[in-house]
Amino acid sequence: MPEDLNTTWGRLLSQRFLRQAPLAPLLTIRTGGPARYLLEVRDGQEAALAWVTARSLGVPVLLMGRGSNLLMPDEGFEGLVIHFGADYAHMEVAGDRLIAQAGVSLKALAYFAADRGLAGLAFAAGIPGSLGGGLIMNAGAYHGEMAQVVEAVECVDQQGRQHTLTREEARLSYRHSLMMDEGLMVLGATLRLTPGSRDALYATMAEFQALRRDKQPLAWPSAGSFFKRPPGYYAGALIEQAGLKGLSIGGAQVSEKHAGFLINTGGATTAEFLQLKDLVQQRVMARFGVALEPEVRIITNAAP
Ligand SMILES: Cc1cc2nc3c(=O)[nH]c(=O)nc-3n(C[C@H](O)[C@H](O)[C@H](O)COP(=O)(O)OP(=O)(O)OC[C@H]3O[C@@H](n4cnc5c(N)ncnc54)[C@H](O)[C@@H]3O)c2cc1C
Numbered sequence: 059m060p061e062d063l064n065t066t067w068g069r070l071l072s073q074r075f076l077r078q079a080p081l082a083p084l085l086t087i088r089t090g091g092p093a094r095y096l097l098e099v100r101d102g103q104e105a106a107l108a109w110v111t112a113r114s115l116g117v118p119v120l121l122m123g124r125g126s127n128l129l130m131p132d133e134g135f136e137g138l139v140i141h142f143g144a145d146y147a148h149m150e151v152a153g154d155r156l157i158a159q160a161g162v163s164l165k166a167l168a169y170f171a172a173d174r175g176l177a178g179l180a181f182a183a184g185i186p187g188s189l190g191g192g193l194i195m196n197a198g199a200y201h202g203e204m205a206q207v208v209e210a211v212e213c214v215d216q217q218g219r220q221h222t223l224t225r226e227e228a229r230l231s232y233r234h235s236l237m238m239d240e241g242l243m244v245l246g247a248t249l250r251l252t253p254g255s256r257d258a259l260y261a262t263m264a265e266f267q268a269l270r271r272d273k274q275p276l277a278w279p280s281a282g283s284f285f286k287r288p289p290g291y292y293a294g295a296l297i298e299q300a301g302l303k304g305l306s307i308g309g310a311q312v313s314e315k316h317a318g319f320l321i322n323t324g325g326a327t328t329a330e331f332l333q334l335k336d337l338v339q340q341r342v343m344a345r346f347g348v349a350l351e352p353e354v355r356i357i358t359n360a361a362p
Contacts (some may be wrong), residue, residue, distance in 0.1 A: 066111045068104035070097070074104070081130050081139065084122070086186055088131030088279040089328045089355075093120075093139040099146040099161060102214075104246040109243055110218040112138045120357055121243055121255055124163060127281055130354045132328045136359045140243075142190045151176065154253065155209065158248045160190030164197065167249075168263060177254025179208045184270045186282075190244040194237050195353075196230040197339030200266050205230035213242040216291040220245075233286055233353055235256040270346045275313040283317065284335065285350040293350055294318030300345045332356070 060066065079096035082088050095117075112119045120136030122128065146161035151174050158167055159320070166185035181202025185192065193211055195202050198203045208230065211223045221242075229236040237244055270276060285293035297303070297317035305312045311317040311328030321335055339350050 060137055060165060063111055064336050066107065067115060067257050070108050070111070071095070074108070077139070078134075079139070081125075082133065084141065084143075085125035085128055085130060085281075086279055087129060087326075088322050089132070089283045089326055091132050091134030093135045093137070095138040097138065097140045099140060099142050100157070102146070104141050105142075105146075105245070106214040106218050106220070106243060108138065110216070111139060111218060118359070121190070123161065123188030123194075124186060124260060127191060127195060127354055129281060129328050129354050130200045131197070131357065131359055133359070135357065142188055142244075154251050155244070156249045157191050158249070160188060160193075160244045163187070164188045166191065171249075171251055172254070172256050172259035172263065175256055176251035177259055179204075179257040180253040180262040180266065184267050189247060193228070193230070193244050194235055195234055196231050197233075200269075202334075203230070207249045207251060208246040208247055211237065212245040212247060213237060214245060215240070215242055220250050229272070243347060251299070264309060273288045273316055275315040275319050275321050278313070278319075278323065280313070280319045281354045283318040283336075284320045284352060284354050286353045288348050288350060291346075291348055292318070296342050296346055296348060296350070297338055300338075302341055305334070305337065307334045308336070312338065 075095040077095060078092045080092050081090050085181050097108050102357050109119055120135060122139050122141050141197055142161035146159045148322045149158035149170055156171055164182040164185045167189060168179040171179045181200045183195050186198060187197055192204050208225045209226045213221045213223055287293055294317045297312060302312045303317050304314050308330035309322050309323050310330040311323050313321045320331060342348055342350050
């Protein structure tokens with residue numbers, strides 16, 4: 059007989075959830091308070107069960123990958139964080155297909171593919187996200203994006219039903235996907251790659267890395283480009299032309315190296331990042347009449 063909700067919850071609570079788990083070390087921007095509960099995903103079915111159970115009991119849930127596009131509240135997250143990280147990162151090759159779990163890092167995925175002579179993921183080698191987060195956001199760089207390589211996405215809906223979405227059904231577009239709109243949990247994906255030379259792929263990835271090191275403030279914690287590219291503009295260029303490079307509030311600063319990045323120069327809080335974000339948006343709007351929309355996902359404890 060299946061367990062009832064409270065029994066399932068009690069079991070997860072006593073056996074699998076970490077309590078008051080610090081989140082800042084899991085986030086590339088290094089701010090935010092602890093999660094009331096944290097589940098390190100080892101098994102997709104268990105993650106789905108935890109998700110559905112929490113939702114049925116009214117406990118807020120955040121699905122998290124490598125934490126490279128998230129800003130969490132300073133007071134902590136008053137619910138359950140389901141973390142798809144290194145414990146849920148299996149990958150394997152079948153012909154020209156790569157089948158991987160959501161927690162695998164995009165960098166590991168790109169090198170794994172290159173080592174097996176499979177091309178298509180070089181663009182992803184320098185994006186510090188997970189496969190799951192990369193699919194939700196349709197991560198991309200240097201003329202590549204996840205949409206180009208996805209064949210199928212394994213998802214769970216909020217009722218716990220499992221679905222396999224085709225690339226068309228997943229509707230990946232600029233920093234956007236059906237999974238984002240529908241609030242689906244991504245468990246993994248099948249990527250369709252093409253034959254390529256390992257050496258050439260390594261060279262391309264090294265070139266992309268060098269371009270990043272040259273242009274981006276990689277020595278500082280950040281969540282990457284803070285704002286989406288507004289149609290017809292580059293967010294970084296607008297911020298720079300508005301004279302905002304180096305502008306700071308507490309430990310949060312508009313990077314001197316790349317104005318699209320808001321960096322943590324040490325001890326910043328999420329509140330400081332939010333104030334800086336508002337100021338940048340106001341100044342760019344006043345100067346150019348362009349609304350900057352955050353690319354970073356800003357999480358709050360407010361009821362949805
Ligand atoms: C230095 C730096 C450089 C970057 N460069 C780029 C770049 O070139 N291109 C680019 O596109 N992005 C870039 N980013 C942003 C970021 O790496 C990407 O958006 C990445 O796809 C986020 O993946 P993640 O696993 O870290 O997701 P997270 O930050 O953990 O989460 C992002 C969103 O995805 C959701 N999510 C995560 N995992 C799952 C899952 N399994 N199921 C359902 N929902 C999930 C979360 O709820 C959240 O809404 C950069 C970030 C940094 C810090």
